[in-house]
Amino acid sequence: MTETPKRVVSNLEYLKKLFIMPDSPDKFVEFGHELLEIIHDFFQEKGGIHSSISLPELSKIFDQITIPDSPLLIKDVLSEIKSKVIKHSVKVYNPYYIGHMTSAIPYFMILLEMIIAALNQNQVKIETAKASSFVEKELITWLHHLIFRRKDIFYENHTQDPRVALGSVTSGGTLANLTALLVAREKAFPPRGGFQGVRTNGMAEALNHYGYKRGVIIVSSRGHYSIRKAVNLLGIGDANVISIPVDDHNHIDINKVRRKVKILQEDEEIKTKIITIVGIAGTTETGNVDNLEALGEIARNANTHFHVDACWGGPALLADDYRHLFKGIELANSVSIDTHKLFFCPMSMGLILFRNEKDLNLIKHASQYIIRKNSVDIGRFTIEGSRPFASLKPWASLKIIGRQGYGLLFREARESTDYMRSILDHCGNFETLNIPELFILNYRFIPETVRDQLAIWKKDISSSEDKDIKKIAAKKTKKSNNLINGLNIKLHRALRMDDTTFVSRTTLESTRYRPQNIVVLRAVLINPLTNREILNEIVETQNRIGLSIWKKFKSAFIKICNNTT
Numbered sequence: 001m002t003e004t005p006k007r008v009v010s011n012l013e014y015l016k017k018l019f020i021m022p023d024s025p026d027k028f029v030e031f032g033h034e035l036l037e038i039i040h041d042f043f044q045e046k047g048g049i050h051s052s053i054s055l056p057e058l059s060k061i062f063d064q065i066t067i068p069d070s071p072l073l074i075k076d077v078l079s080e081i082k083s084k085v086i087k088h089s090v091k092v093y094n095p096y097y098i099g100h101m102t103s104a105i106p107y108f109m110i111l112l113e114m115i116i117a118a119l120n121q122n123q124v125k126i127e128t129a130k131a132s133s134f135v136e137k138e139l140i141t142w143l144h145h146l147i148f149r150r151k152d153i154f155y156e157n158h159t160q161d162p163r164v165a166l167g168s169v170t171s172g173g174t175l176a177n178l179t180a181l182l183v184a185r186e187k188a189f190p191p192r193g194g195f196q197g198v199r200t201n202g203m204a205e206a207l208n209h210y211g212y213k214r215g216v217i218i219v220s221s222r223g224h225y226s227i228r229k230a231v232n233l234l235g236i237g238d239a240n241v242i243s244i245p246v247d248d249h250n251h252i253d254i255n256k257v258r259r260k261v262k263i264l265q266e267d268e269e270i271k272t273k274i275i276t277i278v279g280i281a282g283t284t285e286t287g288n289v290d291n292l293e294a295l296g297e298i299a300r301n302a303n304t305h306f307h308v309d310a311c312w313g314g315p316a317l318l319a320d321d322y323r324h325l326f327k328g329i330e331l332a333n334s335v336s337i338d339t340h341k342l343f344f345c346p347m348s349m350g351l352i353l354f355r356n357e358k359d360l361n362l363i364k365h366a367s368q369y370i371i372r373k374n375s376v377d378i379g380r381f382t383i384e385g386s387r388p389f390a391s392l393k394p395w396a397s398l399k400i401i402g403r404q405g406y407g408l409l410f411r412e413a414r415e416s417t418d419y420m421r422s423i424l425d426h427c428g429n430f431e432t433l434n435i436p437e438l439f440i441l442n443y444r445f446i447p448e449t450v451r452d453q454l455a456i457w458k459k460d461i462s463s464s465e466d467k468d469i470k471k472i473a474a475k476k477t478k479k480s481n482n483l484i485n486g487l488n489i490k491l492h493r494a495l496r497m498d499d500t501t502f503v504s505r506t507t508l509e510s511t512r513y514r515p516q517n518i519v520v521l522r523a524v525l526i527n528p529l530t531n532r533e534i535l536n537e538i539v540e541t542q543n544r545i546g547l548s549i550w551k552k553f554k555s556a557f558i559k560i561c562n563n564t565t
């Protein structure tokens with residue numbers, strides 16, 4: 001039987017003790033120990049990754065309609081957090097959990113979070129964030145230097161210069177991309193004549209003033225959906241995102257970009273302004289990096305902003321082994337990076353960095369009560385208002401782990417990715433479907449018989465002289481792929497029920513079966529505690545469950561094979 005939590009008599013004396021003050025009789029250290037124990041227990045817990053509770057059951061636990069009236073004891077609320085929240089949280093740290101970019105974090109991050117909460121600095125203005133403002137600016141310079149490698153004198157002049165900002169810290173990649181596109185929009189339609197800029201006069205007047213019918217964004221079909229959100233918010237409109245197909249390795253097709261830019265520039269009827277070309281340095285679904293050098297050159301020739309979304313892959317620049325993948329990133333006008341991905345920091349923080357120190361001035365805001373015009377406040381350059389001192393986490397982590405340490409972590413991630421690929425390729429019942437550049441592997445379960453048969457049909461399609469044979473082989477390939485798509489959706493659901501391992505799932509148009517959509521399993525291999533034995537177990541589990549589901553699909557496949565039309 002659960003004990004009914006004790007109600008506390010609400011009086012000011014008691015409430016005052018909840019705040020720490022010099023010589024205060026608070027119980028911070030006492031509860032601090034208890035809290036650390038609870039956190040530590042969470043990491044020791046065995047059992048399922050997602051907790052077996054169903055979503056309807058969970059909704060019943062959190063179904064109170066009214067706000068608690070009289071206060072409860074801290075220890076009772078901590079115990080409630082333990083039994084109701086922590087117990088049913090996803091164990092993203094688990095080395096068998098290799099499905100998402102959200103993964104394990106080093107334990108010192110938890111302690112840094114305590115410092116961030118304890119200091120409670122608000123980065124919006126110097127009056128609420130003193131040293132922390134300088135930490136943030138130093139971190140921005142480190143990353144700016146890592147990406148753009150400008151001369152030392154540039155950083156000596158601008159790092160702590162309150163009149164400019166080399167970048168800003170955001171709550172995540174979505175806000176970082178939004179900031180980049182906001183700046184790109186201002187740059188695309190600068191104030192001139194009677195026109196005072198988009199932020200003052202709006203998009204309609206911007207287009208009208210410059211004689212354009214539309215303003216567009218160019219990005220590959222692998223672009224993250226945050227780009228579309230930004231475009232919606234900025235009044236550019238979804239229809240003006242030009243999605244360029246990717247090549248067989250999920251890189252934006254450079255020839256198609258060139259052709260599209262030329263068509264847009266030569267169209268006299270629908271005059272179009274290219275607001276920005278976006279390159280992706282680490283695609284969300286497949287972990288591939290666009291040809292940034294070529295995109296940078298196209299953007300420069302088209303006289304447009306070049307933004308690189310490096311939210312996923314950006315930190316790999318810390319390791320020299322990966323620098324070549326990002327060749328041309330220094331040509332970007334802006335680059336977005338997340339720290340809660342490959343920096344191994346907890347949720348959540350992003351950064352947007354601008355090559356030109358004056359770009360962020362285009363979106364500067366002031367307010368009498370908080371960020372006055374000639375103040376030194378960082379908040380003048382950000383979309384967000386109040387912001388936490390999140391930059392402490394990557395700043396400290398870059399000292400504790402260092403470039404060398406990150407290099408080792410990425411080498412380990414590479415090793416896990418290559419190893420998983422090799423065991424999937426050797427198993428016989430899987431097909432790997434991408435060449436992973438940055439620790440993301442796409443594959444599907446496909447019984448060996450189906451794989452072999454698809455190879456035969458592929459040969460028929462490419463080399464048979466008989467048109468009918470070609471046609472039938474193409475039709476059977478398509479039908480079989482649809483069947484295997486269904487099988488992989490079922491397998492993914494069954495793996496969720498099993499709950500001992502976790503990979504995610506997506507659908508790609510860019511596999512060797514293009515243009516047919518293929519359902520793929522997606523592994524993100526960044527947890528350094530995921531070792532070879534664990535990967536063997538994960539693949540064995542998927543193979544075992546996959547084969548048992550296949551029994552229900554087998555007759556449908558035989559039917560496809562035997563059909564002669």
Ligand SMILES: Cc1ncc(COP(=O)(O)O)c(C=O)c1O
Binds near residue numbers: 171173177280309
């Ligand atoms: C390439 C890319 N860009 C942007 C984002 C959005 O980042 P966030 O979820 O931090 O807003 C993601 C998230 O996965 C991403 O992979």
